[in-house]
Amino acid sequence: MTAVSENVGVVDKDWWRGAVIYQIYPRSYQDSNGDGIGDLKGISARLPHIQALGADAIWISPFFKSPMKDFGYDVSDYCDVDPMFGSLSDFDGMIAEAHRLNVKVMIDLVMSHTSSQHDWFVESRSSRDNAKADWYVWADARPDGAPPNNWLSIFGGSAWQWDPTRMQYYLHNFLTSQPDLNLHNPEVQDRLLEVVRFWLKRGVDGFRLDTINFYFHDQQLRDNPALAPERRNAATAPAVNPYNFQEHIYDKNRPENLEFLKRFRAVLEEFPAIAAVGEVGDSQRGLEIVGEYTSGGDKMQMCYAFEFLAPDALTPERVIETQKAFSQAAPEGWACWAFSNHDVVRHLSRWGLDVVDRDAHAKQLAAILLTQRGSVCIYQGEELGLTEADIAFEDLQDPYGIEFWPEFKGRDGCRTPMVWDSRTAQAGFSTSEKTWLPIPVEHVIRAVDTQEGDAHSVLEQYRRFLAFRREHPALAKGAMETEPVQGSALLYRRILGNETVLCVFNMSQADVAIALPDGNWQALDGHGFDSHFENNELKLPAWGAYFARLA
Structure with a gap:
């Protein structure tokens, strides 16, 4: 009789604690059909790279149907794949391949807002008395026609946009084409939780929740107070943006969010071993909010704030202060740390412009990140030691950068295509003559094929250190x-x-x-x-x- 291991079928619900999560920006990872834009089949083809790196999971930025005004963070259909990225069948194939390679899959959910082209908003804006009239945040103008309050958009200007059909303003914390959902409406919450179940049933292992602290607004629509100049921190928005002039206590960070996060967590618990990480976008109260959202074991498993995504130089004091501040603000919580992502200047450029030996610097920063208490997100290309690309204005795609050019050049510099093969056109990313963003020459010489097998390369050091981290569980958990x-x-x-x-x-x-x-x-x-x-x-x-x- 064959002995059966007691561990067979055992589910590790805590797999996320100390996990290394590799972030994929799908437009820029691998193009499989030659249109110059990355896609899901491309991700499937490159999963062995992530397995070889030693990551536990991938986080894929949005691939849902979208008009792409904000490159997928403006969703027009939560339950389908944009044809640009493939199909639901391609997604299922990617999930199966990842799981075959023992890599978990987390996807990016944008639940604070949708695209203005979403069917929900099309119906909502059609009249004041339709079935979805209250699914978004609508408000009457002031007597003089001005917006209802002083709230500002992160992408510049007022957070309110006039709609001539309803003769009302609607709230948009980001682009005017990204209206905010009204989560005070239980029907909206229910529908969003149905979306969560839809993807869990397709086999995803978790979620990254975009702008998690933006879900609720103050129902009285009170003005935000001014923020003293000495407290203005450019981590949430670039320094040139007046968004930093307010203390955002009414347009986000509302206490009602705690109950919704409990509902969200209850849905996760319907499935085995699901985890979620929330992005807390607030430069004044970030860690305090992280503490609230990860407390009690009934909300988020982990969150990350912007402490290590800020432009401030990384020093020994700052690492220690950040960890101490987190432990004080979130004694029950678990952090998820990142040095780079799709929204900020790559950390080797933020912190290393005057560094002589950039490879040595990259290797050390990786070791610091991978030995912090908490889980870790690695952004694609970080393992190659990529720096921020300098994108010419005529090549810019990011509406954020176009709005604030040249003082702020936007996010395209960290979103350029991944470089795989230095010997082929478009660095092995695509067979197209033109890619959606140009590929910098300084990136091509750092392609995967130039570093693989070179014991002194940044890539091999990442692989080596991730293996070392697995050998010593204290470094992870x-x-x-x-x-x-x-x-x-x-x-x-x-x-x-x-x-x-x-x-x-x-x-x-x-x-x-x-x-x-x-x-x-x-x-x-x-x-x-x-x-x-x-x-x-x-x-x-x-x-x-x-x-x-x-x-």
Whole structure:
């Protein structure tokens, strides 16, 4: 009789805790049909790259039907694939291939707003008394015809757009073509939760929730107060945007959201081992909101704020302050950290313009990110050490950049196509003569084929370090204790059960000597960084790192 393992059929509901999630921007990952735009079949073809990297899951930015005014974040049909990306059958095939490779799939849900071309909004704007008249946020003008309050759009100007059919304004926190849903209406909540079930039944393993703190608005439509100049932080919007001049307490961050997130979590619990991460877009109260949304075990499993997506230089002090602030704001919560994504300047450009050895810098930043307490998101191309592309104005696609050019160039510089093969046209991304965004020459020379097999490359270091992280569960799931900063040196411990791992980083361009904390430390290998000792002091080169286990 064959023995059956007790673990067969056991579902790990906590797979997300400490997971490495690889973000795919589908327009720019792989084009399978030669139209210059990435698609779902292209993602399926490149999944072995993600498996080889060592990621646990992928997060795919929106691929739903959309007029693409905001490149998929303006959804016109939540339950279908835009023909640009393929079909539902292609999506099912991608899910099957990912699961065959033991890679989980998370998709991006945009539930705060839809496209103005969504059937719901077309009906809602047709009259004041139709069945969906209250599915969006409508308001009468002030007596002088002005918008109902002072709320501003992240994409510039008023957050209110006049509609001549209803003779009312509708709310849009982003583009005028992205009207905000009215989640105060239970019917809207119910329909959105049906969307969640639709994709869960197709086999997705979780969701990334876009702008999760924008779901509800103040029903009294009260004006936002002004924000003192010294408190204006450009993390939520570029510094040139007056959006930063307000304290956004009425147009987002509303307490009613907590009950909806409980309803959302209850739907997730109907299925095995589903996880969700929420994007909290707020530069003043971000971590506080993360704490609220991840508390109690009945809302989000994890959230991320903008602390490590901000332009401020990454220093030892900032890493420690951010972790301490998170633990205070969200003692029950679990973070999901990212250094780059599809909305911000790539971190090697944000933090490394004056860095001489960019590869060494890229490798160290990867190690810092991958040893933080929390889960991790890696943005496509990050594993190649890609920097921000400089896109000419005539090639811009992003409406955000077009609006604020040239002070803010938008998000296209981090969205250029992935580079796979330096020897072929369009770097192996497409067979088209023209891609939706140009591919920079400086990216082509860093293509996957130029780095694969080179032990000194950024790509191989990512693979090596992800394997090292798997060998030491404390780095993925453990607690974190920080040590005093030593000049440019960042030190902390990750602790899980009987394992304590010391992580040491020289965050500078000069060699340094570092005194290790007391303890019987045994150096670990397999992580790809060099170090040596002199007179009982650890010597680390520029952008170096050291890892040891407490014996």
